[in-house]
Amino acid sequence: MPLIALVEGDFFNDFVKPGSILMLSEGRPGVDDIFSLEQGILTLQMSREKYERTGLTAIEIDLRQPSMLHGKKGFERIVWACRNVLNASVTWLLAFDAVSQNSLDKAAAALQKYQPRLLDCDFEEIAHPVVNVPPLSMDEVRSQSWPAAVEDYCNEVSEWLGLVSLQSPRIAVDDKIDPYLSRYAVPQSESQQPQSTALVSLRWQGVMTSRWISQLFTSYLLEQRSHADGLSAWGALSASTFRRVAVENSDGYTVLSLTEGAKPRESGFVAWEFVGASLST
Numbered sequence: 001m002p003l004i005a006l007v008e009g010d011f012f013n014d015f016v017k018p019g020s021i022l023m024l025s026e027g028r029p030g031v032d033d034i035f036s037l038e039q040g041i042l043t044l045q046m047s048r049e050k051y052e053r054t055g056l057t058a059i060e061i062d063l064r065q066p067s068m069l070h071g072k073k074g075f076e077r078i079v080w081a082c083r084n085v086l087n088a089s090v091t092w093l094l095a096f097d098a099v100s101q102n103s104l105d106k107a108a109a110a111l112q113k114y115q116p117r118l119l120d121c122d123f124e125e126i127a128h129p130v131v132n133v134p135p136l137s138m139d140e141v142r143s144q145s146w147p148a149a150v151e152d153y154c155n156e157v158s159e160w161l162g163l164v165s166l167q168s169p170r171i172a173v174d175d176k177i178d179p180y181l182s183r184y185a186v187p188q189s190e191s192q193q194p195q196s197t198a199l200v201s202l203r204w205q206g207v208m209t210s211r212w213i214s215q216l217f218t219s220y221l222l223e224q225r226s227h228a229d230g231l232s233a234w235g236a237l238s239a240s241t242f243r244r245v246a247v248e249n250s251d252g253y254t255v256l257s258l259t260e261g262a263k264p265r266e267s268g269f270v271a272w273e274f275v276g277a278s279l280s281t
Contacts, residue, residue, distance in 0.1 A: 001089060001090065001091075001092055001111075001114045002082070002087060002088065002089045002090070003035055003082045003086045003087070003090070004079070004082040004083050004087065005114075006023075006037060006042065006063075006082075007063070007075075007078060007079055007082060008079070010110060011110050011111075012063075014106065014107075014110065015096070015107060015110070016037065016040060016063050017040060017063065017064055017068075018040070018064075019039040019040035019064055020096065020097045020103075021037065021094065021095070021096050021097070021107070022037065022038055022039075022094070022095040022096075022097070022207060022209050023035075023036060023037040023038075023092050023093065023094045023095075024036045024037075024092065024093045024207060024242055025090045025091070025092050025093075026090060026091040026092070026093075027090070029045070029243055033045065033046045033047075033050070033086070033088070033090075035086075035090070037063075039064075040062060040063050040064035041060060041061065041062050041063070041064075042060070042061045042062075042063055043059065043060050043061075044056070044059045044060075044061075044086070045059065046059075046086070050085060050086075053085050054081035054085045054086065055077055055080070055081060056077065056078065056081055061078060093206075093207040094111075094116070094207070095206075095207045095208060095209050095212075097209045097211050097212070119206065121204055121205075121206040121208065122204075123202045123203060123204050124202070124203045124204075124205075125200065125201075125202055126167065126200065126201040126202075126203060127198070127200055128164065128167065128198065128199040128200065128201065129172050129173075129174075129198075130172070130173050130174075130196050130197065130198050131164070131171045131172055131173060131196070131197060131198075131199055132171055132172075132173055132186040132194035132195070132196060133186070133194055133195050133196070133197045133199075134156065134157060134160055134186050134187040134188060134194055135187070135188065135189045135191075135192040135194075135195075136157065136233070136234040136256070136258055137233065137234070137258050137259070137260075138258045138259070138260050138268035139260075140153070140189060140192070141153065141258070141268070141270065143189070143191075153187070154270060154272070156187040157187065157256065157270070158254065158272050160186060160187060161236055161238070161254060161256070163184075164199060164201065165201070165238065170182060170184045171186055173196045207242075208239075213237070213239055216237070217237045217255065220235055220237070220257075221235075221257060221267065224257070224259075224267075225267075233258070233259040234256065234257060234258050234259065235256075235257045236254060236255065236256045236257070237254070237255050237257075238252065238253070238254040238255075239252055239253060240252030240274075250274075250276075251273075251274060251275050251276065252273075252274045253271060253272060253273045253274065254271065254272045254274075255269055255270075255271045256269065256270045256271070257269055258270065
């Protein structure tokens with residue numbers, strides 16, 4: 001599918017303008033030309049020589065602006081660049097944020113001539129061995145007496161969640177690693193020791209919209225509150241982006257849901273944002 005297809009015809013009016021489609025072209029950051037479209041914003045990564053040939057004034061273009069219409073000088077420059085310079089057909093990852101079955105069918109019909117391959121984004125269930133879990137509760141967060149202590153606590157929890165994602169044996173209850181090789185210890189507090197718990201992780205891999213991720217986390221919270229006695233008092237969601245530059249890792253975030261000690265159906269949250277980090281989700 002060539003880049004020009006994004007700025008012409010019904011596809012542009014029905015999906016690009018409303019910002020309901022997420023797209024990422026195939027390629028290696030820092031080596032190949034890479035294009036992405038998110039919420040109507042087109043981002044172009046290319047060599048300096050090719051950028052100068054396009055005649056464009058920016059590599060990030062908001063196609064939702066009222067001026068982005070055929071016949072407008074600025075928009076026609078974009079169309080010319082897509083047709084004459086950035087004219088190679090590329091393979092895309094695409095996710096459509098459908099609000100109804102009708103809109104989904106309309107998107108499928110618009111893409112049919114490009115012979116799309118539909119992929120089911122199924123999750124992988126990972127049953128961890130029994131692991132040591134640090135004290136995780138809003139009471140524990142509040143018990144930290146000064147901001148530096150809160151920061152240390154959050155950093156330790158973030159590190160532990162990363163080891164869970166990596167399925168590291170360092171957090172297993174039966175781990176007996178030589179301290180010369182690793183001195184890691186699961187965090188604990190003055191009043192609470194780590195608890196042994198069997199954990200389960202669900203992992204999706206693919207291109208997903210932020211709306212889908214938000215709905216997933218909301219569904220988990222509703223399920224947790226409806227079974228307050230049967231589910232764990234905490235849960236975490238991590239998401240990471242595709243790598244966009246050659247020399248850095250991904251951006252991403254983690255949200256940790258913690259129940260209130262005296263109110264098991266109410267939750268508090270701790271969130272981390274990662275920039276250029278190595279994330280396992």
